[in-house]
Amino acid sequence: MVEIDGHRLKLTNLDKVLYPETGTTKADVIGYYNAIADVMIPHVRDRAATRKRWVHGVGTADHPGEVFFQKNLDEGTPSWVKRRTIKHKTSSNDYPLVNDRSTLIWLAQIASLEVHVPQWRISRNGTPKNPDRLVLDLDPGEGVTLVDCAEVAQLARDILVDMGLDPMPVTSGSKGIHLYAALDGSQTSDQISAVAHELARALEADHPDLVVSDMKRAIRAGKVFVDWSQNSAAKTTIAPYSLRGRLHPTVAAPRTWRELASKKLAHLDYTEVLARVKRRGDPLADLSAGHLDEEVHGAAEDRLTTYRSKRDAAKTPEPVPEDTPHSTSGRTFVIQEHHARRLHWDFRLEHDGVLVSWALPKGPPTDPGQNHLAVHVEDHPLEYGAFEGDIPHGEYGAGHVTIWDAGDYDVEKWRDDKEVIVTLHGTPGGGLGGDRKFALIHTGGEGKAAQNWLIHLMKQDDATGTTKSTAKSAKGTTKSTAKSTANSTKSTTKKAPTTASARTTASDTTITGAPISPMLATLGSVADVHDEEDWAFEMKWDGIRAIAEVRGGALRLSTRNGNDVTRSYPELSTLVDVVGDHDAVLDGEIVTLDPRGRPDFGILQTRMGLTKAAEVEAAMKRAPVHYMVFDLLELDGESLRSRTYDERRAALAKNVTPPRGHAVQVPPAFDGDLEHAVDSSRELGLEGVMAKRRDGTYATGRRSRTWIKIKHHRMAEVVIAGWRPGNGRRANAVGALLLGIPDGDELRYVGKVGTGFTDAMLDDLKTRLSAHPRKTSPLTDVPSLDARDAHWVRPELVGEVEFAEWTPTNRLRQPSWRGLRLDKSIADINPE
Structure with a gap:
């Protein structure tokens, strides 16, 4: 499960x-x-x-x-x-x-x-829209090769470009090639089919020995059939990136025109496609990116169009966002008491980026034997979930709005335009009085009556814990029985082999004095590297930064914020042997590796913060760590910080030479240009690339543009300021974390994160956060809906999230938790 x-x-x-x-x-x-x-x-x-x-x-x-x-x-x-x-x-x-x-x-x-x-795409009411792309299927007849299809593809491309279209090729994974071209949605399927048919005829007329446009199979031998018919509204085409049901697991794979020019052109299997996407991204991305934006063509459906049309942002305090809503997987609800011309209650469920809404003239039912009317109204923006106030006289919905209850919900069934069954988890003291399960059933009317639904309170059987519905629709009685089942999941961790014998006791010698602060990099992009000959490129490791000091046969490992973590990683005590008779100060990254040999920050989380000998010993066997060394700061008491990168790397390579497979490694700088370094990093599943100026010195404790980190994914370091309890099996645990980042003297709210956790992470977070409570929020700008059941904590713990992008309101979009950064403090956070 x-x-x-x-x-x-x-x-x-x-x-x-x-x-x-x-x-x-x-x-x-x-x-x-x-x-x-x-x-x-x-x-x-x-x-x-x-x-x-x-x-x-x-x-x-x-x-x-x-x-x-x-x-x-x-x-x-x-x-x-x-x-x-x-x-x-x-x-x-x-x-x-x-x-x-x-x-x-x-x-x-x-x-x-x-x-x-x-x-074509389909609208919410089930009506097919006009097609937003044209497709040609180049199908080889007997005796014809894929290279011949590529030749026809180039001929078709020349015509399509003259028509103002930009075709993109896909090797079908079966026989031939598909050509796609984005359209603006202004023509019907019949019109596009007619154009495609004429194009196929033109190709046949110009190249009769190579091309055929007739559907008869008997005349296709030795030629490429240009199948134009898949533009018909009734036809479908294998989806880009779909597997094929062939003897081998080939894929309908988007390609580049440069690839189509190769005499070795062949279909790709799924492993090849995955490697290509990691290395190069999606060659077909432009086909589905932005061609139907509302502001460009007016053809894309925005679920808030009706909502905006009824409201003037200059006259009402209601939120009227301009942005098209993005799909979400959130499960929040709000019921608002609305004293308009007629008192009613607005019942809203977050679903696919908006609040799907019904107006309840008599409010939510309180008796399972009495159903209430629910009138389906336009979708509302998510921001409306926190709205309370007065809508001015003369405006749509004029009157006073208050939040009657709000919280999260679990969905049992969601059939658009037909039936919805949900369990609402109300706020203590809210109007629902706790958890309530409702069924919403569309009555199937026409015209204005098509908006009418019934809302039914499902009966709770205290003896069995099951619920029963006896909601009646216009067509008869609908009975649903919901069964509550407990599912347990077991996670097993495959033991990784230790690569070297590890010492489990620290040296009797202790290193004293202030720990050394590492040099910090600046987040950038490929555009920041101008003359590649002036830069060296290293792989970026997904772990925790650590300065290693080896003095007099003793080792001290310290993190960015100066914490001594030597006892947490006893297997790295072998670094003393690697350095040999030297004293040295090294800069590197502590990582754990997955079974494929790639860094896994999630596994590393299970090692962080452990200090008890028994726990460390067990964790060391389960998830051994490695130390990736990339800089040498001191050697036998002499500082190398003022030397250039090239000089320090040469000294590192000469004096730190661990054997192959050792827990300590010195990964080489990448031998090649930046493009290939980035591609290699993607292919290896790494975090990104570090670009370092060859003439740069080591700036202890400072951030410098002589080191540029180029990441494949967006990540942010955040401060945990509070948490909200979850639902179901997470009812008494952490359901979501409330996050902030420093903004001057304040801590600015940037959103909540509720995904990416393991059960062990949640248990650890609950223990840590419960030890640092506070009564008030340390954040600014927290929406009331997010803060309503929050447990606030002292903002001391730093974590890391991966996310899609920053929203226009400076919130994290689609954040996923990566883990605590116990090696960092709030002062280390750089809101990049």
């Missing part, structure tokens, strides 16, 4: 072989879709997905596996899978929308190896 973006999913039969010829298992397939989700989802978002499933695997050449197409969703589909109903001529089908990682992994779990989507 796993949790993905807040959704629980059971994964089964992970060792089942789905591709017998390569031994590729179901776990491999799930792993691929998990790793590729970030680049694949933009190309399939809001498109009705048809699936090809190989439940028992693809089989072999002699015994092919059974495959079937699936359009409609079945009863086993998780309730959190987004879906849309599309009406066809003779039937209606419920299609999944592959809008998030959890849905993509669910498809892999049910062996949907291939995902096929149309060239």
Whole structure:
């Protein structure tokens, strides 16, 4: 049982072989879709997905596996899978929308190896929009190669460019090549199909010996068939980055035009695609990035358009954000008492970046035997969850608004425009009086009545703990029974082999005096490195910075903030042997490695802060650390800080020479240019690259632009200022941390983080934070909704989060917890 973006999913039969010829298992397939989700989802978002499933695997050449197409969703589909109903001529089908990682992994779990989507997206009411891309399928006939298809692709490209389009190629993973071009959404599918058909005919007329545009299979031998028909509204195409159900696990892989010019052009399997994306990103990114922005073409759907149209930000105190809402996985709710022309209660649930809202004329029901009317109204911005105040006379919804209750909720079922079942966890003293479970059922009316739903309080059986619903819809009685099940997950940690014998006792000699502060780098980008010959490039290690002092046969390891951590990492005492007869001061990074030999900060978290001998001994066996040395500051009492980087590195290479596989290593500087250094870092799964000026000296304790850190992902160091309790099994534990960063003399609120934790992390955080309580918030600018049930603490602990970007209001968007930074203090935080 796993949790993905807040959704629980059971994964089964992970060792089942789905591709017998390569031994590729179901776990491999799930792993691929998990790793590729970030680049694949933009190309399939809001498109009705048809699936090809190989439940028992693809089989072999002699015994092919059974495959079937699936359009409609079945009863086993998780309730959190987004879906849309599309009406066809003779039937209606419920299609999944592959809008998030959890849905993509669910498809892999049910062996949907291939995902096929149309060239159009679907609106919230199930109506297909105009296509936002054109596609040509270049299909090789008998005797034709992929290189021949690439030649036709180049010919088609010349025509499309003359039309003002910028085509992008995808090797299909099956036979041929797909060409995609972004459109502005102003033409219908029939119009685009007609244009594509004429383009195919033009190619055939100019190159009759190479191209055919006729659908007849009998005339395709020796030629490339330019299939224009997939632009039809009724057709689908294999999605970019989808696996193929071939004998080998090939992928519909986006390529560059430079690659298509190669005589060695070939289809790629999933391992090759993953390596390429890590190294180069997505060559097809422009296809789904910005072509349908509301402000450019007016074709993209903004869920707050109706909300804004009813409000004037200059006249009402209500929040009226200009930005298009981004998808979120949050689960907050608010019920507001609204004294407008008629008293009513506004019932709002955070869902997919907005507050989905209903107006309740009689408020939430308090009797399971009495249902209330719920009128579905326009989506509201998330900021509305904290709104209280007076809407002026003459404005939409004029009257007084107060928060009646607010909190978090758990979802049991969410079927857009049909049914929603949620359990609300109200605030102590709030209007709900605690936890309440509600079902909202659409009555299925037409016209104005289409807005009408029923809201039903589900009955709690005190004896069994189960709930029953007897909500009646206009079509009959809907009965739902919710079962409460306890799921336990066990995590096992694979023991990593120790690379050297480690000393478990410290030397009797003690190093005294103030610890040395390390030189600090400045966050930058490739653009900050002008003349590459003046710079050296090193890999950036994902660990904790430590200065190692070896004096008189003794070792002291100290972190950035001066903490002595020598006893926490006894295996690094072998550094004394590595230095030999010398005294030395070294700069490096303490890291733990995963089974693939890559730094893993999560594993390192299990070592940080341990001081008891028994705990350290056990942790050392479970998760041994390594020390990556990259600078030499002193040698036998002589300071090298004023020497250049090149001189210090030469001295380091000469005097610190650990054997291969030792716990102490001296990684070499990268031999090549910056582009290849960045690509190599990505391919190795590292954090980024350090660019260091060759003529730069070592600036002890200072941040300098002679060291530039170039990261692949955005990360921030933050201060923990408080925490909010969770729900369910985390009801008495930390559910989310409230974070801040220094801003002058104040600590400015930057958001909350509730993902990225392990159970061990949560237990440790609860213990640490409970020891440092305070009554008031140390933060400025905290929304009341975020602060309502907060436990404030003294702002002393520093942590690190990974996040997507900063919002216009200076909040962290989509933060994920990486861990505590016990090696840092608030003074070390540099809000970069």
